[in-house]
Amino acid sequence: MNLATTLAAEPNEDLAHISNVLIYSAMAVYLLAFFAHMAEWLFGSRSKVARTAAALTAGTAEAAAPAVTARAKGGTATLERPKVVTRSVTGARDVPDGPGAAAGDEKGDLYGRIAVSLTVLAFLLEFGGVLTRALSVRRAPWGNMYEFSITFSTVAVGVYLVLLALKKNIAWLGLPLVTTILLDLGLAVTVLYTSSDQLVPALHSYWLWIHVSTAIFCGAVFYVGFVATMLYLFRDSYETKLQNGGQPGRFATSVMERLPAAASLDKFSYRLNAAIFPLWTFTIIAGAIWAGDAWGRYWGWDPKEVWSFITWVAYAGYLHARATAGWKGRKAAYLALIAFGCWLFNYYGVNIFVTGKHSYAGV
Amino acid sequence: MSKTEAPEQRDDLGAAGEQLSTAPQEDAPNLPSLGVIGWLRWFWRQLTSMRVALILLLLLSLGAIPGSLIPQSNVDELKVQDFMDRHTTLGPLYDKLQLFDVYSSVWFSAIYILLFVSLIGCIVPRTWQFVGQLRGRPPGAPRKLTRLPAYTTWRTTAEPEQVHEAALALLKRRRFRAHTAAGSVAAEKGYLREAGNLIFHIALIVMLIAFAAGQLLKSEGGKLVMEGDGFSNTLSQYDDFKSGSLFDTDDLAPFHFTLDDFKGTYEKSGPNRGTPRTYRADVTYTEGADGPAKKKSIEVNKPLEVDGSKVYLIGHGYAPKVTVRDPKGKVAYEAAVPLLPIDQNGTATGAIKVLDGYKNKSGVKEQLGFNAFFVPTFAGEGKGQMFSQFPAPDFPVLALSAYHGSLGVDSGVPQNVYQLDTRKMKKFKDSQGELFKKRLLPGETMKLPNGAGSITFEKDLKEWATFQISQEPGSVWALAGAIAAIAGLAGSLFIQRRRVWVRAVRGADGVTVVEMAGLGRSESAKLPEELSDLAAHLHEKAPSAPDPDPDAHAVSASASDSEPDAVPAEGAEK
Numbered sequence: 001m002n003l004a005t006t007l008a009a010e011p012n013e014d015l016a017h018i019s020n021v022l023i024y025s026a027m028a029v030y031l032l033a034f035f036a037h038m039a040e041w042l043f044g045s046r047s048k049v050a051r052t053a054a055a056l057t058a059g060t061a062e063a064a065a066p067a068v069t070a071r072a073k074g075g076t077a078t079l080e081r082p083k084v085v086t087r088s089v090t091g092a093r094d095v096p097d098g099p100g101a102a103a104g105d106e107k108g109d110l111y112g113r114i115a116v117s118l119t120v121l122a123f124l125l126e127f128g129g130v131l132t133r134a135l136s137v138r139r140a141p142w143g144n145m146y147e148f149s150i151t152f153s154t155v156a157v158g159v160y161l162v163l164l165a166l167k168k169n170i171a172w173l174g175l176p177l178v179t180t181i182l183l184d185l186g187l188a189v190t191v192l193y194t195s196s197d198q199l200v201p202a203l204h205s206y207w208l209w210i211h212v213s214t215a216i217f218c219g220a221v222f223y224v225g226f227v228a229t230m231l232y233l234f235r236d237s238y239e240t241k242l243q244n245g246g247q248p249g250r251f252a253t254s255v256m257e258r259l260p261a262a263a264s265l266d267k268f269s270y271r272l273n274a275a276i277f278p279l280w281t282f283t284i285i286a287g288a289i290w291a292g293d294a295w296g297r298y299w300g301w302d303p304k305e306v307w308s309f310i311t312w313v314a315y316a317g318y319l320h321a322r323a324t325a326g327w328k329g330r331k332a333a334y335l336a337l338i339a340f341g342c343w344l345f346n347y348y349g350v351n352i353f354v355t356g357k358h359s360y361a362g363v
Numbered sequence: 364m365s366k367t368e369a370p371e372q373r374d375d376l377g378a379a380g381e382q383l384s385t386a387p388q389e390d391a392p393n394l395p396s397l398g399v400i401g402w403l404r405w406f407w408r409q410l411t412s413m414r415v416a417l418i419l420l421l422l423l424s425l426g427a428i429p430g431s432l433i434p435q436s437n438v439d440e441l442k443v444q445d446f447m448d449r450h451t452t453l454g455p456l457y458d459k460l461q462l463f464d465v466y467s468s469v470w471f472s473a474i475y476i477l478l479f480v481s482l483i484g485c486i487v488p489r490t491w492q493f494v495g496q497l498r499g500r501p502p503g504a505p506r507k508l509t510r511l512p513a514y515t516t517w518r519t520t521a522e523p524e525q526v527h528e529a530a531l532a533l534l535k536r537r538r539f540r541a542h543t544a545a546g547s548v549a550a551e552k553g554y555l556r557e558a559g560n561l562i563f564h565i566a567l568i569v570m571l572i573a574f575a576a577g578q579l580l581k582s583e584g585g586k587l588v589m590e591g592d593g594f595s596n597t598l599s600q601y602d603d604f605k606s607g608s609l610f611d612t613d614d615l616a617p618f619h620f621t622l623d624d625f626k627g628t629y630e631k632s633g634p635n636r637g638t639p640r641t642y643r644a645d646v647t648y649t650e651g652a653d654g655p656a657k658k659k660s661i662e663v664n665k666p667l668e669v670d671g672s673k674v675y676l677i678g679h680g681y682a683p684k685v686t687v688r689d690p691k692g693k694v695a696y697e698a699a700v701p702l703l704p705i706d707q708n709g710t711a712t713g714a715i716k717v718l719d720g721y722k723n724k725s726g727v728k729e730q731l732g733f734n735a736f737f738v739p740t741f742a743g744e745g746k747g748q749m750f751s752q753f754p755a756p757d758f759p760v761l762a763l764s765a766y767h768g769s770l771g772v773d774s775g776v777p778q779n780v781y782q783l784d785t786r787k788m789k790k791f792k793d794s795q796g797e798l799f800k801k802r803l804l805p806g807e808t809m810k811l812p813n814g815a816g817s818i819t820f821e822k823d824l825k826e827w828a829t830f831q832i833s834q835e836p837g838s839v840w841a842l843a844g845a846i847a848a849i850a851g852l853a854g855s856l857f858i859q860r861r862r863v864w865v866r867a868v869r870g871a872d873g874v875t876v877v878e879m880a881g882l883g884r885s886e887s888a889k890l891p892e893e894l895s896d897l898a899a900h901l902h903e904k905a906p907s908a909p910d911p912d913p914d915a916h917a918v919s920a921s922a923s924d925s926e927p928d929a930v931p932a933e934g935a936e937k
Contacts, residue, residue, distance in 0.1 A: 082515045082902055084895040195634060201642045205664035278852040285845040294664045296675040296831045298838060299574065301466050306431040313424040317417055324413045354431060
């Protein structure tokens with residue numbers, strides 16, 4: 001090894017320090033965003049919309065409305081596009097989505113916007129933190145659990161912001177996401193912190209870029225899907241209760257009726273999980289190829305491999321369950337929760353409690 | 364093996380709604396009253412049903428869990444032994460349940476074999492069905508198009524035939540499979556979804572077979588090679604070797620390599636001081652019996668590939684070179700002795716065995732043995748410990764203790780080369796009568812008591828590296844299967860299969876009424892959007908007729924038989 005490469009291998013302490021400062025700043029801003037979201041929900045609770053209840057209990061009130069079909073403007077044959085009407089699937093509840101956290105309340109809406117702006121700011125800070133960390137060691141910033149955690153939360157927030165920018169109905173995700181991002185970062189800077197350093201020889205491979213980056217991205221998307229599934233389960237029991245003539249508590253009503261309909265949440269989480277499943281498959285296969293180069297076998301039932309496989313099978317089970325009579329709906333949703341639980345255990349549990357070939361420096 | 368449409372929807376739509384996928388229909392579990400054949404049929408139907416496949420999938424993931432928590436004998440035999448020793452009741456129980464070999468156990472194999480049988484039983488009929496669908500044509504329009512998930516209609520001045528012609532051309536241009544049947548145009552698109560689905564499941568079977576074949580045909584062996592030494596790929600040269608049950612030793616690829624140099628670099632400072640940063644083994648290798656010599660560096664992630672075999676760098680250590688002289692000063696032994704590392708910093712132990720060539724002061728042949736303890740970086744005199752401080756040889760020290768007598772190698776019992784069997788040996792004693800031992804720096808010599816000779820720790824410190832040489836024939840197939848699986852999966856999850864019907868009929872007042880409807884899966888939000896887009900294009904060819912009735916709802920009133928749950932599609936009107 002010549003002198004030049006020896007120098008390059010030394011981690012740049014200044015950049016590492018800047019990275020830490022940025023991560024702490026991002027945490028502070030996420031905390032502000034968390035408070036802004038709380039304010040949004042609080043102010044939103046003042047508005048008394050109660051749409052869900054109306055839709056579920058009124059039942060036939062809307063039935064009289066004619067099914068709107070196509071029409072052209074009378075007289076002239078203008079090239080107006082014919083209207084398409086849709087019928088919802090047989091058996092599904094026809095409930096409109098909730099109005100969102102602010103529920104039309106002006107102040108709540110203002111705080112919601114503030115929260116999103118703060119989240120964007122925190123995201124930029126955190127992204128800067130990850131980037132400077134990478135620059136300080138001149139490698140992909142995924143060499144240990146600390147680096148994995150900060151990248152993971154950056155990507156999860158990134159996914160959320162991209163979906164927001166695409167005008168998807170996803171603002172309801174703000175509060176739970178920011179809360180758990182704070183938890184993740186808190187764990188990262190306290191328990192998992194490892195000072196920036198070079199990699200052990202086993203990690204010197206371009207597969208690090210491919211395998212670990214896709215693993216992080218899959219985790220972030222699975223996580224967003226997981227939150228949607230949780231909310232689906234809550235919202236679904238709320239709707240069921242209303243449908244059966246029950247009256248959920250005031251707090252539950254206030255929160256639940258502002259969420260999207262159970263069917264929308266279910267569909268949303270399915271789409272995320274289904275869309276990311278092929279990438280998760282790829283992650284495992286990329287890992288196997290790397291293992292073939294690094295350890296002399298592409299599959300050897302190392303604990304990390306076992307749990308990626310379990311996670312894969314659990315998500316495959318979820319995708320199948322969603323299409324199987326008798327498993328649709330809540331049962332499938334429980335499978336999705338279990339699947340994400342497997343992913344989580346694969347990350348924290350296997351790294352901390354089980355020794356295997358994926359145990360690297362600094363946890 | 365994906366979605367099954369709700370049965371109500373099928374009934375509602377007749378043939379039009381059928382076979383939008385080839386997913387099997389779920390039937391209620393009703394017990395057969397037939398004989399053996401009936402039972403077998405029932406069993407087969409259950410096994411190939413989605414419900415059972417789902418349960419098997421869940422069992423498979425559950426079954427994989429213990430293997431990650433209980434030590435596995437194919438991964439670490441020592442840990443299994445240790446577990447058995449510590450848990451005297453649980454150990455044998457686990458052993459009976461094959462929990463130390465989960466992934467080759469009877470019950471785990473049973474789960475995945477059943478799963479794959481179920482899979483094959485599912486995809487074979489589905490493949491035939493799909494081939495049938497590809498050879499057939501999209502089913503004709505259902506009687507009531509209004510019942511479909513996406514629907515649109517308008518009145519046009521164009522003739523019904525013109526509308527059909529335009530619709531057929533439009534749909535074909537959009538790469539639908541379309542044809543005119545029974546007074547309407549029927550079209551279908553997205554066959555790649557089903558194709559992808561089938562490819563994915565077939566690819567899984569290919570991967571399983573490739574993995575199984577690889578396990579049966581593979582070979583894997585380890586070899587410790589010292590700098591300057593070589594290795595030829597024949598069975599006798601291996602330190603340890605294991606292979607699959609169908610492996611033939613003649614399959615070993617004939618190649619040879621020499622380890623020219625091993626180089627390790629380590630973190631010099633900071634909290635991770637001593638953590639390895641790079642390992643590199645420079646080798647010269649020849650392919651075949653007498654191929655040209657080539658040079659290559661083997662690193663941890665960069666194995667050497669020769670003739671279907673891969674050579675991996677697995678471990679490394681030090682081999683201090685020593686010279687033993689007899690009382691007359693004649694060289695009795697001269698070799699670099701590999702020592703086994705016992706910690707992360709390269710502290711190593713081993714034995715130096717002088718089997719023959721040594722004669723003691725009385726001229727009698729005798730064997731010498733030395734227990735060796737080596738540290739690449741010594742803590743320093745009086746620092747209280749002998750363990751190495753750093754893995755690189757910055758301050759190498761070799762500590763030796765000396766024995767003479769019989770090494771016991773002729774007893775026929777295989778001996779560990781890294782351990783000294785001192786049962787038939789006598790200690791060399793120092794002036795206090797204790798075991799004679801000394802710490803040596805490179806170049807230093809330890810003189811044995813009473814002029815019994817000497818041993819020199821030469822300055823030329825050598826390193827050794829261990830290599831794993833593996834052959835795994837099925838891996839190309841496994842990789843091909845994996846790539847096909849991802850492609851198929853992407854196709855089956857991202858492509859929508861959908862049908863579109865266009866029907867134009869002359870109404871009672873002589874004006875043509877166009878109806879368009881689309882049918883897809885429930886998840887699809889794109890379907891109404893696409894239908895709307897198609898309708899807009901068709902509308903250009905068949906523009907709206909002037910409405911005779913000022914009430915715009917005239918058409919809809921007649922067309923819709925009061926659908927209560929009709930709502931405008933999200934994004935359908937822009």
